[in-house]
Amino acid sequence: MARHEINRSGEMEVFVRVVEHGGFSAAARASRMTPSAVSKLVARLEARLGSRLVTRSTRRLELTPEGCAFYERAARILADMEEAERSAGAGERPVGRVRISTSASYGVHVLAPILPDFLSEHPGVSLDIVQTDTVVDLLAERTDVAIRAGELKSSSLLARRLGDTAKLIVAAPAYLARAGTPQRAAELEAHLRLGFSYERAVEGWPLREDGREILLPAAGRVQASDGEALRRLALAGVGLARLAAFTVREDIAAGRLVPVLEALNPGDRESFHAVHPGSGGPLPARVRALIDFLAERGRVS
CATH class of the missing domain: 3.40.190.10 (Periplasmic binding protein-like II)
Known part of the structure; x- marks a missing residue:
């Protein structure tokens, strides 16, 4: 198949639905396709990538390590595409949901008191807040922003300092x-x-x-x-x-x-940072709005 004929975003969307709905039949209903068409699409995707993404059985579908990695990246790419469309339609106004991981201490003493102002300033943004002191894998947990305490280790994450x-x-x-x-x-x-x-x-x-x-x-x-x-x-x-x-x-x-x-x-x-995945492109408006707000109002001392 010629390169320009491949609908990569369509393949990603169907594969993500297979994973999130737990099988070909459920994904087919969500995609308004037949189960055989979904199965053939995933098979073509695996052939093109040269890797098996799922292990099929009569009882359940399991992801291979390559399948897990592809799902995480594909889900984030689709989310970014959706955000790009929302931003374009809203004239770059911050719109959409931001998933933030924060320590309980920062969440209670810094984040909670300033949240009413953020929500008032950005009525199009919704927040999904997870409080944990353990370090989470932002891509695996589909987290947009994480508040981390202590010196940062070298990684692909980008950071904004929030004081110490x-x-x-x-x-x-x-x-x-x-x-x-x-x-x-x-x-x-x-x-x-x-x-x-x-x-x-x-x-x-x-x-x-x-x-x-x-x-x-x-x-x-x-x-x-x-x-x-x-x-x-x-x-x-x-x-x-x-x-x-x-x-x-x-x-x-x-x-x-x-x-x-x-x-x-x-x-x-102890230093604090707001970290986020670094894809090399511009931040979605919803994520940029939260990080800018934290850098101004969410500093610790």
Whole structure:
């Protein structure tokens, strides 16, 4: 078949429907085609690509690794095409849904308070917010923007810096009244230190005492999957937690939490970025609007 006769977008659309509807028959109904026509189209696509994309059986359809990769790229290309048509029809006004992945702490303390203004400024944009402190695969999860804390690893993702924040060890007055207030690093051994339940770039609490750098592991007795959960545990008097300053500033001002061992704070800061896949082309208007808004209003300190 000549190159110019291949309807690549049509092939992608049918293949994506096969995956998302779980089979040829369901995809055929959605595409207003016969099951045999859908099966032949996928077979031609596999022959042209030189890779098997699906494993067929009488019970279910399974994707090969090549099929998974092709589906992820095809779904994103089709979404970009749809957004391009929407943008052209709307005169480049931001229109459509943006899927954003954010840490719970950023979501609660930074994103939520400014969302009413964003939605008011961009009535054509809808948001799908996923809160998790773990790093997600943006392409696999079909995520448009992710808020990430810490230094970024080299990748194909593009990033917009959202500032940085200090880290503080804090505890509730009730916990300190019960367990005592530590004055030296060694005294932390007797305290319950709340930690994260997933791997982090720095596994422990860095301290500086008597000119020496110390990395003290967080105790494993109580762990949580995100910083906001650790903050709530600290507020409840469960133990000590080392958290981003922007998440506990109001608690400290209100006396709900107390900074501990500030004299030993090494002064390290945690950076925040809004990251998105880099395809080499212009960002969809809906995604660009959100990133620009976060860069202006969603900064941490």
